[in-house]
Structures are given as C-alpha cells and as structure tokens.
Amino acid sequence: MKTETMVAPDLQPAGHEGQPKRLALIVSKGTLDQAYPPLVMATTAASMGWEVGIFFTFYGLDIVHKERMPKLSVSPIGNPAMPPPLKKIPMHIPTLVGALPGMKSAATKMMKSWVSKANLVSIPELLDIARELDVRMFACNTTLVVMDVTKEDLIEGVEFAGAPAFLDFAGDSDVQLFI
Amino acid sequence: MDSTRTTVREVDARGLVCPMPTIRLGQAIRKVEVGQLVEVWTDDPGSKENMAAWCKNTGHELVEQSSHDSTFRYVVRRSR
Numbered sequence: 001m002k003t004e005t006m007v008a009p010d011l012q013p014a015g016h017e018g019q020p021k022r023l024a025l026i027v028s029k030g031t032l033d034q035a036y037p038p039l040v041m042a043t044t045a046a047s048m049g050w051e052v053g054i055f056f057t058f059y060g061l062d063i064v065h066k067e068r069m070p071k072l073s074v075s076p077i078g079n080p081a082m083p084p085p086l087k088k089i090p091m092h093i094p095t096l097v098g099a100l101p102g103m104k105s106a107a108t109k110m111m112k113s114w115v116s117k118a119n120l121v122s123i124p125e126l127l128d129i130a131r132e133l134d135v136r137m138f139a140c141n142t143t144l145v146v147m148d149v150t151k152e153d154l155i156e157g158v159e160f161a162g163a164p165a166f167l168d169f170a171g172d173s174d175v176q177l178f179i
Numbered sequence: 180m181d182s183t184r185t186t187v188r189e190v191d192a193r194g195l196v197c198p199m200p201t202i203r204l205g206q207a208i209r210k211v212e213v214g215q216l217v218e219v220w221t222d223d224p225g226s227k228e229n230m231a232a233w234c235k236n237t238g239h240e241l242v243e244q245s246s247h248d249s250t251f252r253y254v255v256r257r258s259r
Contacts, residue, residue, distance in 0.1 A: 021236070044198040047205020048236040118196045129202060133209075 022051040024170035026178045030062030032072040032111055032123070033081065038179045039063075039126040045175075046133035053173075054130075055166040056158075057140035060179075061147060063123070064137055064155050072123060073108040082107070131157045138166055186254065187211050192221040193250065200226060201233045208239060208257050216242070219253045226251045 023045040027038045042052045062068040076082045076098035097103065115122070121129070130137065138161040139154055151160065161169075170176050188207045192200035200221040207217045223229065227244070230253050234241040243254035 040198060043202050047198075047202045048233055049205075049238070050236070119194050119199070120196055121199065129206065133202075133205060 020049050020051050021045075021175070022169075022173035023053070024166070024173040024176045025052070025054045026166075026170075026176075027054055027056050027060035027063065028058050029179065030059035030068070030072065032074050032108060033079070034060075034179065035063045035072055035123050036115075036120075036126075038177075039123065039130060041177070042135050043126055043129045043133060046130065046135045051136075051173075052130075052133075053136040053138060053166070053169045055138045055140060055161065055170075057143050058147070061139060061143050061149060061154075064127070064139060064158050065149065065153055066155055067153070069123060069127075069155065073104055074111045076103045076107040079107075127155065136169075138169075140166075186216045186218045188215075188217045190217060190219045192219060192223070194222065197223050197225055197229060201229055204230075204233065204253075204255065205237075208237070208255065211257050213257050213259060215257055217255050217257070219255065221251050221253075222249050223251070224249070226253070230255075 023042065025038045025042060027034075029035075038054060042054055046052045056064050062072060077095060079098075082095075082098060098107075137158045139149075139151075139158050141160055141162045143149070144151070144160070151158075188211050190200070190203045190207050192203050195203070200219060200223050204217060204219050207219075211217060219230070230241060230244070233239075234255060239258045240256040241253060242256050243252075245252045
C-alpha cells in the first residue's frame with residue numbers, strides 16, 4: 001500500500017474572521033428530484049462546519065410535511081429530465097404519454113431505484129442527517145396560510161420564519177441559492 | 180506517525196457516492212474529542228479533492244492518506 005504524508009492544510013477555518021461560512025437556501029419545489037439537490041448541498045455544507053439555513057416555501061414545504069414528504073414524486077410531464085436515460089429504450093417518450101395513468105408512479109420508482117443503486121440515502125435519512133448537523137430548517141409563514149398547513153403537519157425541528165427574517169439570515173451568508 | 184493506536188472512530192464509506200463520505204466524516208468528527216483521529220475508507224474517485232476541500236473548510240487536519248487499487252484511506256485529526 002502506497003502511503004504519502006500530506007502537508008497539513010491551512011488550519012484557518014473558512015469564513016470571515018474565524019466565523020464559519022454560511023449557506024442560505026430557498027427551496028420552492030416539492031418533487032422528489034427537486035428535493036435531493038438542496039438537502040445534499042445543505043448536509044454537505046453542514047458537515048464542513050458551515051452554518052446552513054433552508055427556507056421551505058410554497059411547494060418546497062412538502063419536503064418537511066409529515067404526510068407529503070414520504071410521497072414526494074417525479075413528474076414525467078413538463079420535466080426536462082424526461083425521457084429518462086434508459087439504454088433499453090433509446091427513444092423519446094412523447095409528453096402526452098407522460099400524462100397516462102401510472103407514468104408518474106413509474107418515473108418515481110425509477111428515480112428511487114437509481115438512488116438506491118448508487119447507495120445515496122433517502123430523503124427522510126437526509127433530513128435526519130440535516131437535523132443531526134444542526135441545519136436550520138425554516139417553514140415560510142405565508143405558505144402555511146396559503147396552503148392551509150398547520151405547524152403540527154410539519155416534521156420536528158422545523159422553525160418558522162417570514163421572508164424578512166430569512167433574508168436577515170441570508171444577508172449575512174456567503175452563499176445563497178434558490179432551488 | 181502511528182495512527183492505528185490513536186484512531187478512535189472509523190468510517191467505512193466504501194460504496195457510497197459523493198458527498199456521503201464527507202458527510203459521514205462530518206458526523207463522526209463531532210463524536211470524537213479535539214486531537215483524536217477519524218479514519219475514513221472510501222472508493223469515491225473524487226475523494227482526494229473532496230477531502231482536501233473538506234479539511235480546508237473545517238480546519239481539521241488531514242494527517243495521512245493512502246490508496247490501494249480503487250480504495251482510499253484518509254486519517255483526519257479533529258483540530259478544534
């Protein structure tokens with residue numbers, strides 16, 4: 001086994017004057033394929049010692065909704081990722097076919113199968129890791145009202161914030177992303 | 180340095196895709212004391228760059244790295 005000793009990296013933590021870096025994410029979409037990128041980015045940043053806050057707004061709120069979160073799905077309609085890259089079926093699936101019954105379920109199953117084959121964790125597991133690593137999850141107050149969701153409908157650990165409060169958090173951040 | 184005697188936590192992230200190895204390392208480093216070592220095993224081909232970036236950001240020290248075939252081993256010391 002080849003062993004090489006590394007030069008110790010710069011020990012100064014990233015960020016301003018010794019403060020940890022901060023990541024602010026706004027998550028507005030509630031499909032399975034749109035739930036992975038923000039949660040993967042958030043947990044990775046938190047594992048690197050960054051402060052992370054996610055603002056779940058509009059359909060994004062489904063990701064932290066107790067009943068809707070396990071049912072997050074992939075829509076085959078209007079999704080630029082369709083048709084899926086299937087070697088066995090090297091043809092374009094017309095959008096109209098995506099509207100047939102069962103296609104949404106098929107697309108969702110397909111994505112879950114890729115995720116599982118790649119040993120990537122599930123959305124509930126990513127949410128658990130996020131909580132363990134102190135990722136702050138904010139539910140948009142206005143969305144609760146607009147979408148008729150109560151605080152009890154959401155998973156544990158979610159905080160509640162309005163746009164001004166989250167912008168206050170985001171304004172002091174190093175990276176801001178809208179997903 | 181003989182890291183085998185002082186490694187207090189091992190993370191077997193073989194088979195896990197990026198960024199799971201570094202997330203698992205982040206979870207493990209919180210569970211050891213400052214000065215203690217975490218050893219990570221991974222087959223992520225991008226792990227060399229990922230581990231360097233992770234250590235640069237966290238300030239924890241990458242004290243040792245080695246590779247054998249397609250498996251990589253990293254030893255990280257909790258620095259703060």
